[in-house]
Amino acid sequence: MIVFKLYFKIVLSAKFLICVYLGIFMALAIVTSTTQSPEKVYSDQKIDIAWVDKDATSLTESLKNYIGNFAIFEKIKPENVDEALFYRDILVYIEIPAGFTDKLATPNEDTIKIKAVPGAMGAYNIETALNRYLNIARSFQENNLYKGSLVAEVEKALEHSMSVQMTKSKVNNFTNITFFFGYACYIIMALLIPLVGSIMSSLNDLEIKRRNILGAISNTKMQGLLLASNLILGLMLILILLSLGIILYPDTLLTKQGLIFTVNGMVFTVTIISLAYAISTVFRSQLLINALGTVISLGLAFISGIFIPQALLGKSIQRFAAIFPSFWYIKTNDQIHAINSFAYSAMKPFYQNMLIQALYIVIFLGNTFFVSKKRMRSEQ
């Protein structure tokens, strides 16, 4: 009991700092997860574009209507296009030159000018849709396949589309909590490594350690109690984050799938506690621990798929990042998002990740106890 009391007294002495840390991270979590979601970045959603039609024919009007399936039109003056693209008011700018329709069959002259934000995902859809419409129109025109209105024939042809089957009709959209738990991974690392490191570095102070060794509690028991204290701290953190998640997304978090996200998050927290514990055993300097905490949390956030989706990372980076537990956590987090049943086959990736995280915990804690014992002998 005395060890727990001491531990949490040290935690409370830094309560102001912890509150500031948590406050800022939670604010960022709210802002980023409500404004960011993978779906907005790369899905069948409409993007903002600017459309300037200098030809103004029925064909270009019909083309515009067709593109309206993929885009929302914003009124931007041509001279303000660069600025609008810079500030992402629009992602694509399209300008149809005068006389375009007349030269449909000779597309190398007077082409449509397009300017897009590089890498904007919706831009690809728009480009392929434009080319598709115009090539079908050209083909009809070249082969005289229309009676009356070319536009009507093209529109009729474009009514068809690929039939898509979704594996489950999602009543709930788990995209937001996927993102939330992904960002929570960064918060857990960024908070726990310096915090645990700071507390353990006070307790690992040589003189205090010597005093403890002379006390009634054995070193193994002491380490065990400290580890338990750290785990309680981690649990408190994840509960605070969960509370935030429940406030933001009650419909999705309070479900069976939400529970799986939570369990995944909790197990990862334990892994990070073990890592933080190991770091504080190996490194004594508070400055070094703070530095490591920041480098590890930010660095892993980038290469594990928190800030940049794993799918977009290079293969060699993914292989490198697979050394770290955060990579597996994010991978599983993304897989939980797409779970369509709770059968073993669907849940297999989740169970595999639990085993992987357990392995990391064993490695980190094993290292901790080994280094701690070795150090104790040398200090004695």
Added chain:
Amino acid sequence: MFWLIKTRLRVLIRDRANLFWSFIFPLCLGTFFYLGFGNLLGDSPFNSINLYIASDYSDANLAGFLAAIDVDEETKLFKIKADFTKEFLEQKLTENAITGYLFVENNQLYYRINENGMEQTVTKSVLDQYVQISQVILQVASTNPEKVASVTDSLQNDHRYLETIRSKRQASSNSMYIYFYALIAMTCTYGCFWGISLVNDTQANQSALAARITSAPTHRLKIIVSYSLAAFIMHFSGCLINFFYLNYILGVDFGGNIPLIILVIFVGTLCGIAFGALLSSLIKVKGNQKDGIIAMITLALNALSGLMFPDLKYLIAKYIPFLGYINPSASITDALHCLYYYEGLGHYYFYLLLLSIMTVIFITGSYLFMRGSRYDSI
């Protein structure tokens, strides 16, 4: 004064913590960025998508059509895999091992997916095209069968109607560079740690050391200016090293106008140090707690300027522009981005002016706090 600067530099050069934040950390993070999305800094956003077709459905036309689509001269959009049964593919889809597959049911072609991800969207767009073209050919076959060959030929010779406009500067335009601009901004704002040291060592109510220095007969302004100059020399060096590492070693394109970039970094460094000094004078707690709070505030400002999620910067610019105008990190990021993006310098000077105004405010504010040498309590 030269002697004061020299001695102060001797102290700072041995300050391991601040040396780490100025010199080592930005290089580490830049390297992580480069490793993380070096893949995306080129122009090609896609790796070939594995497209699975259930083996009990074979359509040479479809497979041929899909296999022929190329992203560039060397990369095809799809890698067609048609050797698996529907049951096997369904199993893999359930396990999320694949993103989707094609199959036929009741003579209808379906694309079965778990969710609307990037690969699925792109694939669906191409499949729509196939369906539409197929329907056109079928229709022509029923109404004008003599024209089928001509129509097929016409549709297969896909003409490109679009011409992408890019200015010379945007020749290799890539939005991933925002991360690196935000990293430069973060490095500049980490001058706040030197600002904290400046206040700790000159404000008598912050440390016994500062009280001792304040009791000495050297003019207060001389000490503050010398210490500030020393801090600036240290941090500016760190920022420059970081910039040259990103630009010349990692090959990140900043647009080429090196003197103007260095000017932004110069002002940004001053801003960061002054910001730290001001916050340090305002925040009443001492020691590690103060360092932690200021580090968090700086991290938050950097996050809001696009360090973690670039889109956040645009959302703030759209809905809460005021927040962007008072964030020094955002000004630095935008100034660098403008240099890269625009031909003219108008936008760049706007953000540089914004940054300069903030710098003057921070310097004035911190000086007003620091110049007093009598305190209510020590």
Added chain:
Amino acid sequence: MIVRLSEVTKTYRKGVKALDDLSYEVREGEIFGLLGPNGSGKTTSINCLLGLLKFESGTIEIFDQPMGPDRYDLKAQIGVIPQNVAVFYELTVEENIDYFCGLYVKDKQRRKKLVDEAIEFVALGDYRKVHPNKLSGGLQRRLNIACGIAHKPRLIIFDEPTVGVDPQSRNNILEGIKRLNQEGATIIYTSHYMEEVEQLCDYIIIMDKGKVIAHGNKEALKNLIMLGETIEIKVEEPNDEYLKPIRELPNVLEANFKDHTLIVKSGKGATNIPNVLAILNEHRVKYGTLYSSLPTLNDVFLELTGKGLRD
């Protein structure tokens, strides 16, 4: 007068009066002691003296001139040894002393000589190139002193310089202070250790709650109180039977037992011991060792305030 504080009042934000109409004067060439418990205002008065703290009323003069934060001419003649070790941990011992001396002495050659002398004075010659974090507490304190005296100031202020220091280092420090005084420096020495102040100081003021409650040299201070002598006798059997007549002796102020020790506090007089022993012999009390001590400054403080210096 080197230093003159006149009716200085300083109140902290929460209404705590740190200095309450405080006045004292320091003569040139003396070792002036400021004695008082923690929180009595010693360090606050020093910080006001140095122009670091604001105060509401009163005046402070140093070298017969009003002191202020911009009086660099006065600051040039003052040396400060603060309570906490105030050195740069990034610099070596020699670099630290050189730096702080350099804030006072611009001439490089003269400064080098002064630095060497200061290092020798505090006996840190073997540690020139060592960083302060590698030094023990006592050695750090010595460095702290060297940084404050290297420029040979006229007035040196020591603010509790021996806190947390081992007895040997403490003796070295006190001897060093005496030497500095012999070389011509005026010393202001603050402490809550009465033994040091008694040993060192020519003139002492005792402070409590921001006020001077007594001042003078040590003899004058001890004369302020009634207590003249404390007698301690080890007895075999403590018994009220003989305690009562001892208490009734004319010069006895107080008599009690503490375990097997009889403690008798008496006023000034030459016959205190014989009178007590006479009663013990009369009652055939077996007794052993006998101690007699003169009053200390702690006794002065106790009698004046009702509490000890370290309560």
